[in-house]
Amino acid sequence: MPLTLADTLPTEANEREYLWTLNFGPQHPATHTTLRLILTLDGEKMVDCVPHIGYLHSGFEKLGEHLDFNQYVTIVDRMNYISPVANEIAWHHAVEKLIGVELTPRCKYLRTILAELMRLHDHLLNVGTAALDLGAFTAFLYGFQQRENIYDLVEYASGQRFHASYTRVGGVLFDVNDAWVERVRKFVKEMPATLREIDGLLTRNRIFIDRTKGIGVLTKADAISWGATGPLARASGVVRDLRRDEPYLAYPDLDFQVICSEAGDCYARFLCRMREMWESLKILEQAIENIPGGPVNIDANTDAVLPAKPAVYRSIEGLIQHFEVLMPNRGYDVPSEEIYAATESPNGELGFYIVGDGNVRAYRARTRPPSYIHFAMLPHMIRGYQLSDLVAILGSINIIAAELDR
Amino acid sequence: MLDLDSLQERFGNEITESSFRDNRRIVVPSDKVYFVLEQLWREWGFDMLVEMTAADYLEYPGATDRFGVMYVLLNTTTGERVIIKTHLNLPDPELPSVFPLWHSADWLEREIFDMFGIKFEGHPDLRRILMPEEFTAFPLRKDYPLKGRGERHNFPVITRAES
Numbered sequence: 001m002p003l004t005l006a007d008t009l010p011t012e013a014n015e016r017e018y019l020w021t022l023n024f025g026p027q028h029p030a031t032h033t034t035l036r037l038i039l040t041l042d043g044e045k046m047v048d049c050v051p052h053i054g055y056l057h058s059g060f061e062k063l064g065e066h067l068d069f070n071q072y073v074t075i076v077d078r079m080n081y082i083s084p085v086a087n088e089i090a091w092h093h094a095v096e097k098l099i100g101v102e103l104t105p106r107c108k109y110l111r112t113i114l115a116e117l118m119r120l121h122d123h124l125l126n127v128g129t130a131a132l133d134l135g136a137f138t139a140f141l142y143g144f145q146q147r148e149n150i151y152d153l154v155e156y157a158s159g160q161r162f163h164a165s166y167t168r169v170g171g172v173l174f175d176v177n178d179a180w181v182e183r184v185r186k187f188v189k190e191m192p193a194t195l196r197e198i199d200g201l202l203t204r205n206r207i208f209i210d211r212t213k214g215i216g217v218l219t220k221a222d223a224i225s226w227g228a229t230g231p232l233a234r235a236s237g238v239v240r241d242l243r244r245d246e247p248y249l250a251y252p253d254l255d256f257q258v259i260c261s262e263a264g265d266c267y268a269r270f271l272c273r274m275r276e277m278w279e280s281l282k283i284l285e286q287a288i289e290n291i292p293g294g295p296v297n298i299d300a301n302t303d304a305v306l307p308a309k310p311a312v313y314r315s316i317e318g319l320i321q322h323f324e325v326l327m328p329n330r331g332y333d334v335p336s337e338e339i340y341a342a343t344e345s346p347n348g349e350l351g352f353y354i355v356g357d358g359n360v361r362a363y364r365a366r367t368r369p370p371s372y373i374h375f376a377m378l379p380h381m382i383r384g385y386q387l388s389d390l391v392a393i394l395g396s397i398n399i400i401a402a403e404l405d406r
Numbered sequence: 407m408l409d410l411d412s413l414q415e416r417f418g419n420e421i422t423e424s425s426f427r428d429n430r431r432i433v434v435p436s437d438k439v440y441f442v443l444e445q446l447w448r449e450w451g452f453d454m455l456v457e458m459t460a461a462d463y464l465e466y467p468g469a470t471d472r473f474g475v476m477y478v479l480l481n482t483t484t485g486e487r488v489i490i491k492t493h494l495n496l497p498d499p500e501l502p503s504v505f506p507l508w509h510s511a512d513w514l515e516r517e518i519f520d521m522f523g524i525k526f527e528g529h530p531d532l533r534r535i536l537m538p539e540e541f542t543a544f545p546l547r548k549d550y551p552l553k554g555r556g557e558r559h560n561f562p563v564i565t566r567a568e569s
Contacts, residue, residue, distance in 0.1 A: 054536040061521075062545060066552055097427055224453050224482055227510030238482060245485050336467065337426045340457065340478050340489060353476065355461050364461040368478075376513035405536055 019047060024390070026055050032129060033401030035375075037390075044386050049379040056405040064365030069095045069169050069332070070306065072365065077163040079369065080403040082125050083118035085154060086345045088167040093248060094341035094352035095362075099332055101170045101305075104298055105250075109291045110172060112250040113184060114157075115343070116280045116287070120191070121150045122346030122398075123231075123273040123280075130270060130395035131202055134211045139201045146194045149187055156180050169332065170305030171297030181288055188284050195277055203274070212266035216381050216393035219264060226377040230348025230370055232397055235272045236264035242344035254286050266396040326360075334358055340368075347371060347398055371403040408450050408488055417442055431489040436475075439492040440502040443477060447507045452479040452488065455508035460518045464548035473499055473524060494524060503529040521546035 025036040034055040040048040060079065064072050069092075076091040077084045089111050096103065103111075124147050128140035151161045157176050158164040166173050202208050218228065223236040233240060241258040243251045259275040261268040297305050306325050311318030325332070334356045342351030348370030355364035374397045382393055410423045410432065420435045421442070434442045446452040457478040463469035471493035479488050494501065503526040504511045515526045516535040523544040526532055534541060541557060543550055 054534075054538070057536040059545065062552060100427075222509075225509045227454055227456060227508065229456075240482060240485075335426075338431070338461075338476075339427060339429055340476075340487075342456075349456065351457055351478075353457065353459050353478070355466075357466055363466060366457075366459040366461075368457040368459075372513060372517075373510055376510065380509075 018042070022387070026052075032394075032399070033404075035399065035401050035404065037378075039387070039390070041387060044388070046382050046385055046387060046390065049382055051375060051378060053375065053401070054405055056401050058406070060406040061365055061367065064362055066361065068326075068361045072362070073167060074163065074165045076367070077165055078402060079367065079406060080122075080345065080347060080350075080371070080400045081162070082400055083122040083346045084162065085114045085164050085166055086118040086122070086343075087350065088165065089115050089249075090343040090345055090350040091352055092167045092169060093343050094339060094354050095169055097341045098337065098339045098354050098356050099169065099334055101298060103170065103249075104295055105292045106175075106294050106296045107171050107298075108250040109287050110176060110296060111167065112254070113284060113287045113291070114154075114166070115249065116283045117150050117153060117184075119280045119346040120277055121147055123277050124194075126346075126395070126398045127198060127202070127270060127273050130212075130266070130392070131208065133391040133395045134208060136202065136205070136208060139198045142194055142197050142201070146187075146191060149190070153180070153183060153187060156183065168297070168306055174309075175296040181291060184284065184288050188281055188288070191281055192278075195274070195281075199274060202270070209267060211389075211392055212270060212396070215266045215385060215389045216396060217263075217265045218377070218381055220262075222377070222380065223264070226380065227373045228348070228377065229373070230344070230346070231259075231269055231272045231276060232348060232374055234258065234260045235268040237262040242342060242349060246342075248343060250287060251283075253290070254283050256283050266392050269396040332360055334360065342368065345370065347400070347403075348374065367406060369403045369406060371398070371400050372406075375399050375404055407486065408446070408452075413442065413445070416445065429489055430487070431491055433491045433493075436492045436494050436501060439475075439477075439490065440504065443479075443490060443504055444507060446479060446488070446490070451481045451483055452486075453508075454480040454482050455504065455510045455514070456480045456487075458504075458511060458514040458518065460522045460524055460546075462522060462546065462548045472496055473522060475501060475518065475524065477504070498525075499523065500525040500527055502527050503532075505529055520544075523547070 020041040022039045022041055024039055026034045036052040038050045039046055060075050063075055073088050073091060076087045079087050124143035128143035132140040154164050155161040157180055158166040158173060218236045220237040223233045223238050237260060239258060239260050244258055256279045259272050259279060261272055307318045307321045312322045336356060336358050338355045340351055340353045342349045350370055351368035353366040354362045357363040382390055414421050417438050422433050424431050455477060460473055460475045462473055464472060473494040475492050475494060477490040479490065503515055513535060515529050516532060518524050519526060519532055520534045520537050521544060543555065
């Protein structure tokens with residue numbers, strides 16, 4: 001699409017002829033995905049920046065109005081593909097709140113375990129790439145080794161490594177067995193070694209500290225005004241974590257700390273993510289020791305959940321039940337109401353605003369993507385810093401373009 | 407806790423409240439919504455605009471207005487949430503921008519403009535954000551078909567020689 005640079009720049013900048021214009025992206029290794037920035041430079045100092053997004057826009061919210069609550073899970077998967085299952089949990093959290101479904105205790109714990117695995121998954125990549133952009137390659141590889149193990153755990157549970165599409169209304173696709181729980185236990189034992197390695201490589205690394213400390217400072221007042229959530233907000237001193245403040249799933253039973261910092265710079269965000277991974281391990285340890293038995297899905301006779309696959313394939317009652325749930329005028333009893341429900345995804349508050357009209361599909365399925373909200377504040381955050389600090393700031397706010405554009 | 411009486415006292419009885427599960431929703435007429443939001447921001451400590459979205463009620467059973475715009479507000483000190491909702495109609499859906507109150511409204515309002523064609527008066531830079539600039543329709547309106555209207559086939563093609 002033809003884009004005239006003159007249109008996008010502030011007029012007084014055009015008059016100052018010594019300012020440079022630099023195009024960054026849409027294809028650049030440090031953008032990680034497809035996004036474009038038009039920077040105005042005064043020497044090496046960034047004066048202004050105009051982000052252009054939408055390269056990956058594929059109408060997810062429109063699709064949400066045409067797919068039913070279980071089908072749409074395959075789409076939300078693809079929003080934040082760094083932590084896919086966290087999106088599914090957030091989506092079905094909102095749907096279940098709309099329909100009024102109370103999950104079984106086993107499902108709550110299982111979803112909590114997956115949500116925390118996804119937090120590790122996301123933070124490992126983010127910490128790794130934040131360092132990678134600044135030239136430290138090793139931490140990234142150490143992180144990826146453990147991410148591979150998490151992929152294996154997700155594959156073992158759902159049959160899919162990446163886009164698991166694992167949750168269903170009122171439960172999950174398959175129950176997990178004891179072998180899976182044992183594998184998670186083993187993972188939790190091995191993970192601290194990796195965290196210590198990354199810690200040893202980066203936390204007291206002179207170059208890393210020089211490149212991140214005091215860079216991209218976001219004050220508490222700005223963080224609140226720009227709507228920052230998650231590690232980005234907590235690193236700026238906003239003490240808010242939905243797991244603690246609006247508890248959902250099994251979080252009320254579990255003991256963990258909310259990690260905060262007051263510095264608000266890239267280094268503080270790095271430290272917050274590192275400490276949050278230790279807290280996630282603490283949550284995982286408690287959750288796998290206390291995972292209750294019993295059914296993982298709610299009772300299929302209440303008409304709100306798909307019956308188990310063996311029942312569908314091997315009995316006529318199961319098959320009828322399956323069809324009844326899927327038929328447009330049967331199945332879920334959806335109220336004609338609207339709901340906003342949010343979970344603490346690794347990146348921040350991932351919320352869904354669903355308008356129900358009594359149908360099995362949402363009338364409106366709006367996503368509140370944390371990346372979108374965070375990216376809007378980028379021009380504000382980078383003003384006055386050096387050009388080379390841009391990659392440090394961009395890495396520290398963890399932009400996932402698929403979630404940004406949806 | 408925000409109480410409805412003080413709002414009604416100040417802004418009249420058209421302001422109504424409803425709740426569903428843990429969501430609390432206050433419906434405000436569109437000509438008063440900015441003043442109500444400003445009051446919430448100034449006096450009730452709702453310092454974060456968590457989410458702002460719209461919906462097109464064209465095919466919604468029993469709906470009387472075309473668009474609804476929702477503001478999800480949060481008080482970061484007390485953790486209190488409230489949803490402010492207002493209704494708009496064609497031909498000229500327009501609201502005052504809340505960018506002066508909450509900076510997060512910047513891109514949220516641009517997205518609503520892009521998807522629904524609702525204008526925000528006083529917004530510093532109201533352009534399309536996700537769709538290309540040349541796009542003329544508003545894709546999340548209910549009268550816009552899922553498969554589009556063939557825009558994809560009529561995109562201007564830039565050849566290598568021209569670029």
